[in-house]
Amino acid sequence: MAIKRHASAVWNGTGKDGKGTLTTPSATLKETPYSFVARFGDGQGTNPEELIAAAHAGCFCMALAFQLGGAGHQPETLRCEATLTMEQEGEGWRIASSRLVLHGKVPGIDAAQFREIAERAKAGCPVSRVLNAEITLDATLE
Structure with missing residues (x-):
């Protein structure tokens, strides 16, 4: 399919x-x-990198919700911010990294298991897999 x-x-x-x-x-x-x-700069409108950051945050949150559900933990809230960093390379630019900052409210899970599942979701999320960039994750269980 x-x-x-x-x-x-x-x-x-x-x-x-x-x-x-x-x-x-x-x-x-x-x-x-x-x-x-x-x-x-700071002009009106969007840009490709902003859209990729939004896609990465959204994809990761959804992937994490599925991973948590599969492990028997239903999340109440998952909030994720993705910060994309571009670096100049020669005459062009490249996406060098994407930093995911996650805050989750998930009853009945400990911080270590939350982090482990979040790392799996980060690695398996389709947007993470398409990015040729360093991807980092800061995960906080509330």
Whole structure:
């Protein structure tokens, strides 16, 4: 079985001065603006790395919920923040790392087991697996 997801981008102008939009069939992104200034400065709109960070945090939380459930622990709340770091490499850029910071409220589990399951979810989450970057995890059980 294969699952396919789609998105489209439109770009007008040069790399530095141009502007673009991103659209998904779900309309979560609907001609959402992105630009050089949004990517490398503080301009309005989103950027690819911000979207990857959101995807990583969301994918990891969902993977962890499944892993916890499979181990007999139903999470009340999983909050995760992903911070992507880009580094210049030659004339281009690369995603060097993604840092996941997790806070979880899971009744009936100890911190060591929570950490072990979180590490498995980090390694197995599809977004973690596609990133060619160092992935770190700070997990706190509340």
